[in-house]
Amino acid sequence: MIGSLLFGLDGVYKIRNITISYESGDNGYIDILGNSLFAKAGQALLMNKVAVILSLGYLHITIHELGHAIAAQALANRTISSDITVFTKTCTGVFRGSFSDAKWKEVAILIAGPLADVLFSIIQCTLGAICLSAGFVGSTCLGSILVISGAAWILGECFYATCPGGDIRRVVNLLA
Numbered sequence: 001m002i003g004s005l006l007f008g009l010d011g012v013y014k015i016r017n018i019t020i021s022y023e024s025g026d027n028g029y030i031d032i033l034g035n036s037l038f039a040k041a042g043q044a045l046l047m048n049k050v051a052v053i054l055s056l057g058y059l060h061i062t063i064h065e066l067g068h069a070i071a072a073q074a075l076a077n078r079t080i081s082s083d084i085t086v087f088t089k090t091c092t093g094v095f096r097g098s099f100s101d102a103k104w105k106e107v108a109i110l111i112a113g114p115l116a117d118v119l120f121s122i123i124q125c126t127l128g129a130i131c132l133s134a135g136f137v138g139s140t141c142l143g144s145i146l147v148i149s150g151a152a153w154i155l156g157e158c159f160y161a162t163c164p165g166g167d168i169r170r171v172v173n174l175l176a
Contacts, residue, residue, distance in 0.1 A: 008049070008058045008088030018069045018082045020062065026089045042156060046091040055149035056124070060117055061086050061093040064157070067116025068095040071109045106174060110167045114157045121157070124150035 003009040004022040013020045045051045052058065062084070069082040072095075082097035095113070128146025131139040161168035 004086075005059045005062060006056070007053060008086070008091075010088070017073060017079060018066070018084065020066075020084045020086070022058070022086045022088055024088050026087055042159065045152075047089075052091045054145055055152060057091045057153075058086060058088065060120065060153050061091060063120045064113045064117040065093040065095045067112040067114070068109055069097055070116075071112035072097045075105045075108060103174060107171050110171050110174070114161045114167050117157050118154055121150040121153045124153075 001011065001013050004011045004013070004020075008022060008024075010024055011022050045055075046057070065084040065086070069084055072082055073080060076098065080098050082095065084093060084095050086093045125147050128143040128148075128150060131143030131146060134140075134143070160166045163169060
């Protein structure tokens, strides 16, 4: 599983009722980012294997989708199964599980993905700051990478979430 989380190696893993698959395919979701300069930069980074590995991209996508899956599991009145697929070619993911009939539960499930990744990014930036404060060469390099990639993923979450297919935009449409 470590190879999939860090390097995007194909694999299928089961954690309780959640199945996580890493596939080298492309789900096409990267196209919804749009045509702005920021969107084009994001697309270029998500398609660059080195940038994805350095920024812990596969781990971030997995945590985002796990946020949705865990929220769905927690809010279900029965045992449910959830599937997460991480597409390693484009560093994108998709959660397939049951959404609720109750609007507030669906909103909670939608918000849980970006929230989980932003919280993880904050922890990543904090660890990076600790490494930077240690002051020796190896920790400074690691700390810089952790802080920069954590901040980039927070910005990316904020940008993606408000795009037409993004989670926050879906919440706004749901509540409208």
